[in-house]
Structures are given as C-alpha cells and as structure tokens.
Amino acid sequence: MTVYILCILLFLVGLYGVVTKRNLIKIIIGISIMEYSVNLFLILVGYVKGGTAPILSKGLKNNIFVDPLPQAMVLTAIVIGLATTALLLAVAIRIYKKYGTFDIREIKKLKG
Amino acid sequence: MEIFVPLYVAIPLGCAFIGAIIGIFSKAFSRLFTSLVLAFMAGLSVYLILLQKFPIVYTVGGWKAFNRVPIGIYMVMDGLSVYLITIVNVIGFLSVFYSISYIKRFTGENYYYSLFSLMIAGMNGVVLSGDLFNLYVFLEIAAISSYALVAFGIEKEQLEASFKYQVLGGISSLFILLSIGLIYWYTSTLNIADISRVLSQKSFPKTIVFVEIILLSAFGLKAAMIPFHAWLPDAHSSAPSPISSMLSGVLIKAIGAYVIMRLFFNLFAISYSIAYVITVIGTISMVVGVLLAIGQWDIKRLLAYHSISQMGYVILGIGIGMLVISKNGNMDIASLAIAGGLFHLFNHAVFKGLLFLNAGAVEYVTGIRDMKRLGGLAGGMPITASTSMSASMSISGIPPFNGFFSKLIIIIASAKAGYYVLSILAVFVSMITLASFLKVQRFTFFNDNGEKWSERGITIKEVPFPMCFSMIFLAVLCIVLSFMVFPSVREVVLMPAVNVLLKSSMYSTNILGY
Amino acid sequence: MKGMTIIVKKVTQILCGIIFLYGIYIILHGHLTPGGGFAGGAIIAGAFILLVIAFGSESPYLKRSESSTSIVEGGAILAFLIIAVLGLSIAGYRIFFKNFLPKGKVGNLLSAGLLPVYNIVVGIEVAAALFTIFLALIIYREEVSK
Numbered sequence: 001m002t003v004y005i006l007c008i009l010l011f012l013v014g015l016y017g018v019v020t021k022r023n024l025i026k027i028i029i030g031i032s033i034m035e036y037s038v039n040l041f042l043i044l045v046g047y048v049k050g051g052t053a054p055i056l057s058k059g060l061k062n063n064i065f066v067d068p069l070p071q072a073m074v075l076t077a078i079v080i081g082l083a084t085t086a087l088l089l090a091v092a093i094r095i096y097k098k099y100g101t102f103d104i105r106e107i108k109k110l111k112g
Numbered sequence: 113m114e115i116f117v118p119l120y121v122a123i124p125l126g127c128a129f130i131g132a133i134i135g136i137f138s139k140a141f142s143r144l145f146t147s148l149v150l151a152f153m154a155g156l157s158v159y160l161i162l163l164q165k166f167p168i169v170y171t172v173g174g175w176k177a178f179n180r181v182p183i184g185i186y187m188v189m190d191g192l193s194v195y196l197i198t199i200v201n202v203i204g205f206l207s208v209f210y211s212i213s214y215i216k217r218f219t220g221e222n223y224y225y226s227l228f229s230l231m232i233a234g235m236n237g238v239v240l241s242g243d244l245f246n247l248y249v250f251l252e253i254a255a256i257s258s259y260a261l262v263a264f265g266i267e268k269e270q271l272e273a274s275f276k277y278q279v280l281g282g283i284s285s286l287f288i289l290l291s292i293g294l295i296y297w298y299t300s301t302l303n304i305a306d307i308s309r310v311l312s313q314k315s316f317p318k319t320i321v322f323v324e325i326i327l328l329s330a331f332g333l334k335a336a337m338i339p340f341h342a343w344l345p346d347a348h349s350s351a352p353s354p355i356s357s358m359l360s361g362v363l364i365k366a367i368g369a370y371v372i373m374r375l376f377f378n379l380f381a382i383s384y385s386i387a388y389v390i391t392v393i394g395t396i397s398m399v400v401g402v403l404l405a406i407g408q409w410d411i412k413r414l415l416a417y418h419s420i421s422q423m424g425y426v427i428l429g430i431g432i433g434m435l436v437i438s439k440n441g442n443m444d445i446a447s448l449a450i451a452g453g454l455f456h457l458f459n460h461a462v463f464k465g466l467l468f469l470n471a472g473a474v475e476y477v478t479g480i481r482d483m484k485r486l487g488g489l490a491g492g493m494p495i496t497a498s499t500s501m502s503a504s505m506s507i508s509g510i511p512p513f514n515g516f517f518s519k520l521i522i523i524i525a526s527a528k529a530g531y532y533v534l535s536i537l538a539v540f541v542s543m544i545t546l547a548s549f550l551k552v553q554r555f556t557f558f559n560d561n562g563e564k565w566s567e568r569g570i571t572i573k574e575v576p577f578p579m580c581f582s583m584i585f586l587a588v589l590c591i592v593l594s595f596m597v598f599p600s601v602r603e604v605v606l607m608p609a610v611n612v613l614l615k616s617s618m619y620s621t622n623i624l625g626y
Numbered sequence: 627m628k629g630m631t632i633i634v635k636k637v638t639q640i641l642c643g644i645i646f647l648y649g650i651y652i653i654l655h656g657h658l659t660p661g662g663g664f665a666g667g668a669i670i671a672g673a674f675i676l677l678v679i680a681f682g683s684e685s686p687y688l689k690r691s692e693s694s695t696s697i698v699e700g701g702a703i704l705a706f707l708i709i710a711v712l713g714l715s716i717a718g719y720r721i722f723f724k725n726f727l728p729k730g731k732v733g734n735l736l737s738a739g740l741l742p743v744y745n746i747v748v749g750i751e752v753a754a755a756l757f758t759i760f761l762a763l764i765i766y767r768e769e770v771s772k
Contacts, residue, residue, distance in 0.1 A: 133700040
C-alpha cells in the first residue's frame with residue numbers, strides 16, 4: 001500500500017513544479033515527472049505476489065506470471081509522452097527566438 | 113457493412129502520410145487529394161445514417177470472446193456514434209475546402225493537410241472506440257495534432273496560446289490515464305460494455321466515486337466548462353480561421369461532450385449527485401460565458417466566449433435528462449431534454465463553424481480583427497454579409513432558423529421537469545446573446561464609413577470561390593436542419609442517438625449479447 | 627557545433643557498428659525476449675545521434691535538411707497500414723489486422739506469423755522519427771544563435 005502512496009506523492013511533486021516555477025523549461029520538466037509517476041503506478045497495478053516475467057521459455061518451474069496487460073499500456077503511454085515533450089520543446093525554442101526570454105512573467109501579450 | 117468501421121480510421125491516416133510524402137514535391141496534389149478523401153468520408157457517413165442497422169460491433173484482429181469474456185479490442189457503431197461521425201466529417205470537409213485558398217500564404221502547406229487528416233482520424237477513432245484505453249490513445253492523437261495546428265503560422269500570439277493550451281491539456285490527459293489505471297485495478301478489464309456489467313454486479317465503494325470526479329474534471333477541461341475554461345479564449349482566437357472553426361465546432365464536442373455522455377450514461381450507473389453536479393456546471397458555463405463575451409471587441413475572442421455558453425446549453429440538456437432518469441421520473445420528459453441537448457450539439461457545430469469562417473473572410477480581405485476599426489463592409493462583400501446575418505439569427509434563437517427549435521426544446525423540457533429557475537436563466541442568456549450579436553453585425557458590416565477603406569489603401573472585394581462555397585453550404589444547412597423537428601426526419605436521425613442514452617443499462621446487453 | 631577530440635572520434639567509429647547491431651538483435655527477437663520494435667528503434671537512433679555529436683554538425687557529410695529521414699518515416703508508416711489492410715483482402719479472411727502467415731513452434735526465430743514483420747517496420751519508423759527530431763532541433767539551434 002505504501003508503494004501506491006509514494007507514486008501519488010511523486011505526481012504531486014511534478015504538479016508543484018508546473019504550478020510554481022517561472023522558467024518554461026522547468027514547467028516542461030514538471031510535466032515529465034508527472035508522466036513518469038503515472039507510468040509507474042500503472043505497472044505496479046499489475047503485480048501478482050510471487051510472479052515472474054510473463055515470457056514462455058524452457059525450464060520453467062511454477063506458472064505464476066505477472067499481468068502483461070498494464071505493460072502493453074505503459075509502452076504506448078511512454079510513446080505518447082515522448083510526442084508531447086518533443087512538441088512542447090519545439091514551441092519553447094520558437095518562443096525564445098521571438099520573445100528573447102524564457103521567463104513567463106514577460107510573455108503576456110494575450111490578455112482579457 | 114462491418115468493413116466500413118475500421119476504414120473510418122485507416123483512410124484518413126493513409127491520406128495524411130501519402131500527402132506528407134508526395135506533398136514535398138508538389139503542393140497542389142495534397143490540396144486536391146485531402147479534399148477528395150474527406151468528401152468521400154462525408155458521403156459515406158450520410159449513407160450509413162440512412163442505412164439504419166444498429167449496433168455494428170467489430171472485433172479488431174478477429175479475436176472472438178472466450179468463455180463469455182471479451183479479450184479483443186472492440187469498435188462499436190451505434191446510434192450516437194453515427195450521429196457524431198456525420199458532424200465530424202461534414203464540418204471537416206467544408207473546413208478543408210475553405211482552407212484551399214486561405215492557407216496559400218503560409219509556407220509548409222503540405223504539413224497543414226497532413227496534420228488536419230490526422231486530427232480527423234483521431235476524432236473518428238474516439239467516437240468509434242468500444243475500449244477505454246483505445247479511446248485514450250485516439251484522444252491523444254487528435255489533441256497533439258490540434259496543439260501543432262494552433263501554432264501553425266508562427267507569430268508571437270499563436271506560440272504563447274499554443275503553449276498554454278498544451279500544458280493544460282497535457283495535465284488533463286495525465287489525470288485520465290491515472291483514472292484508467294484505477295478502473296483497471298478495480299474491475300480487471302478494459303472493455304466499456306464489460307466494465308459496466310462488472311460494476312452493476314459488485315457493490316459501490318468510494319473508489320468509484322473518486323474516479324467519477326476525476327474523469328468529470330478532466331473531460332470538463334477538454335469540453336471547456338467553467339471553471340476549466342482558461343485555455344479556450346487564447347487558443348481559439350489565435351489559431352488560423354479554418355482551424356478555429358474545427359476546434360470550436362467539432363473538437364470540443366467529439367472529445368469533450370461525447371465522452372462525458374458515453375461514460376456517465378453507459379459506463380457508470382446513473383446517480384443523483386453526479387447528475388446534480390453536471391447540471392450546475394452546465395448552468396454556470398451558460399451564464400458566465402455570455403457575461404464575459406459581451407464586453408469583447410475582438411471578433412474571434414467574442415465568438416470563443418460564446419462557444420463556452422452554447423456548450424453550457426448542451427450540458428444543461430443532458431444534465432436535466434440525467435436528473436429525471438435518476439429520480440425515476442417521467443421518461444418522456446427525459447427523452448425530450450436529451451433530444452434537445454443533442455439537437456443543439458449539431459446546430460452549434462454548423463452555426464459556430466460558419467461564424468468563424470466569416471471572421472476569417474473578413475480578416476483575409478482587411479487584415480483587421482478589432483471591431484472598433486471595421487465597418488461598412490456589407491456593400492463590398494455581399495456573400496459574407498448575408499451568411500453572417502443567417503448565422504447570427506441562428507445563434508440568437510430567431511425562427512425559422514435551427515437555433516430557435518433546439519433552445520425551445522431545452523426550455524420546455526426544463527419547465528416540464530419542474531426546474532423553473534433554469535428555464536428563466538436560459539431565456540435570459542438567449543436575450544443577452546441576441547444583444548451581443550447585434551453589436552457584431554452593426555460594428556462589422558453596417559457602420560457605413562464608405563470612404564475610410566480607400567484612405568487606408570485596402571480594396572474591398574469578395575473572397576475567392578472555395579471560401580464562398582463552404583460558407584453558402586453551411587448557411588443553407590442552417591435552414592435545412594430546422595426540418596429535424598418533423599417526425600419523419602427525427603425518427604431516422606435523432607431518435608436512435610437518444611435511445612442509446614435513455615436505455616442506458618441496455619448498452620452492455622446490446623454489445624456483448626448476454 | 628564543433629566535433630570532439632580525436633580519441634572520441636576513433637572510439638565512436640568502432641562502437642557505432644556494435645550499437646547498431648545490438649539494436650537489430652533486439653528488434654528481430656521481439657517475440658521471444660523483452661524489447662520489440664520501439665526499444666530497438668530507439669537504440670538504432672542512439673547510434674546515429676552519437677555519430678553526429680562526435681563528429682560535429684559542420685562535417686561535410688551531414689545533410690542540412692531533414693527531408694530524407696522524413697520520407698523514410700512516412701514510408702514506414704504507410705507500409706504498416708498496407709500490411710494491416712492486406713488482411714482485409716486476402717481471400718478467406720475478411721478481418722483488419724489479422725495474423726495470416728503460418729505460425730511455427732513456440733521458441734523458434736521464424737514463428738508467430740506476422741509479428742516480426744510489424745516489429746521491423748515499427749523499428750525503422752521509430753529510428754527515423756527520433757533522428758528527424760534531433761536534426762530539426764540541433765540545426766535550428768545553430769541558426770538561432772548566429
């Protein structure tokens with residue numbers, strides 16, 4: 001049970017980074033930390049007590065495997081996280097060229 | 113007929129990547145090819161709605177259910193799905209046709225058409241999916257394409273708006289993934305029909321209420337409800353105009369309102385407290401949206417705030433239907449409320465798309481978006497002015513346009529169910545909408561400063577043919593759609609969608625067969 | 627960006643081939659051991675990126691634009707879609723994504739039907755995509771700082 005609470009704690013650390021930091025790159029790192037914590041939570045959901053990796057090979061003694069479905073979900077989620085981070089970084093580089101700074105207190109052209 | 117269901121995802125995906133490769137060598141090819149493919153998809157969806165053979169269940173890969181447990185990925189087309197697919201593909205085709213002449217001034221045109229086709233493929237996948245994690249993957253495809261399209265012409269405002277949109281949308285997607293993990297932990301299956309069957313047999317712990325609240329917040333952000341609306345005015349006003357009409361007309365419905373309907377009617381059992389929260393959120397969005405809109409002087413920002421208000425009408429209709437069903441009230445009143453909400457969904461896609469295309473035409477000719485500096489355009493741009501008048505009368509609720517009928521159905525349903533305060537608020541909001549659009553029409557088209565334009569060196573002439581065609585088609589559709597109140601049209605188009613939501617516990621029996 | 631010292635250049639020349647071969651091994655054995663298309667493709671992209679970092683982007687053999695890797699990536703995705711749709715048209719099967727090659731014994735290299743073909747196509751696609759992103763961000767950074 002403590003493992004799941006540590007996962008939620010890591011999610012809250014990432015959320016703190018997104019909400020309070022002023023540099024654009026630190027906001028992007030906060031979103032990445034939140035992604036890692038959700039992937040970790042998904043893998044831990046599929047743990048079976050005393051299980052081994054779910055691969056058929058020769059010389060297998062007992063037949064208890066861990067659940068392979070969350071592992072397939074996490075592979076897809078990692079690829080989606082990669083696409084999100086790449087697009088955020090590309091937009092951040094263009095913002096630096098146009099505004100000249102990474103500070104979000106200077107980037108306030110749209111109001112109302 | 114089962115073959116068409118996976119083709120809705122495969123054909124736009126193939127069109128996106130063929131256009132990306134061949135478009136590097138010839139730009140005219142990607143324009144024509146994308147328009148033809150999307151016209152074919154729109155025609156196919158109209159054919160399927162007239163065919164009336166529901167529900168169609170398709171198992172990807174041919175993995176049949178083993179021992180009464182579904183182990184494959186299901187794609188489901190029932191009455192609600194085919195209704196939304198028609199909206200997505202028709203508005204998508206008209207926006208692509210409009211952007212043939214609008215996007216000519218940007219470099220990198222072929223990337224625009226590839227991203228557009230990817231967004232259409234993602235939205236088709238969300239509407240047709242019968243599996244919870246598959247819905248999340250297609251939702252991310254559509255959302256990431258829309259983040260890139262908002263930042264397409266690389267100016268200062270567009271980049272800032274796209275960054276804000278991406279951060280907020282990314283956090284809501286992570287909340288959705290967390291709640292999918294919690295649902296899998298509790299029920300150990302991912303198929304929507306199977307989850308609803310398992311949840312109706314077990315007891316009702318606090319975990320499921322927690323998951324419902326997280327899902328309502330995350331999808332409320334995608335559907336732009338108050339208090340999750342902060343990304344919408346910046347993103348919808350800074351994007352290029354055909355993308356604004358797609359985002360505001362289709363995207364917040366297909367990945368926002370549709371998923372709320374599917375999850376809260378068919379997946380979880382209907383409860384009184386969640387229905388109460390949904391109705392309150394709908395009412396507050398309706399009122400606050402229109403009060404924030406009336407003071408704006410930028411055309412596209414005003415239209416974006418009105419989107420929040422009209423989506424509040426849709427969620428209000430759905431919420432009243434859910435309240436009546438949860439108290440075991442009169443089923444006719446619930447059917448009327450849900451039918452009003454779904455009819456307003458279609459109407460809003462048509463007239464809001466038309467309004468954004470008109471704002472784009474005004475910007476194409478004059479280059480100005482501030483209403484204080486416009487005026488006197490009605491003589492030089494007759495088609496834009498007349499279609500804009502038609503759309504403004506439609507959104508304010510003036511007969512015989514389609515907005516009048518759908519708002520009337522929602523007001524009558526809420527009065528019959530006994531919620532008189534909500535009816536009075538809906539009428540009040542409609543009056544303020546009328547005032548706001550009278551302001552738009554006067555300052556943009558009819559302020560009669562004839563010599564002001566020749567002083568600034570801008571000649572006022574009509575926009576090119578592809579843009580005119582899309583605007584005229586949508587304006588005609590505004591009047592044709594008011595025929596939906598007649599019973600013969602209503603039984604074919606609207607009632608299958610309403611019946612899916614009304615008999616909500618029959619979903620798992622229809623799909624799985626037991 | 628200038629390249630690194632002569633020791634790094636020589637070691638990279640030797641190691642790049644070994645990393646590339648390791649990536650191909652992980653892709654091909656995707657149905658027997660952990661890994662598969664995505665992990666192997668990321669390792670192959672790592673080999674190419676190591677070459678660009680060690681020799682510098684001013685080297686005369688590096689192309690300035692990323693259009694050729696973009697075409698390879700698009701072609702790999704189209705091949706994936708064509709193989710998936712092929713299941714619809716082969717006589718006797720009318721199902722999307724069906725596994726229609728013969729499946730051998732469990733544990734052989736040439737078994738499990740269509741899965742190794744999907745792994746290879748996904749591996750090529752991921753390697754091309756990651757290399758395109760790297761080229762776009764690094765070469766753009768130089769044009770910014772000029």
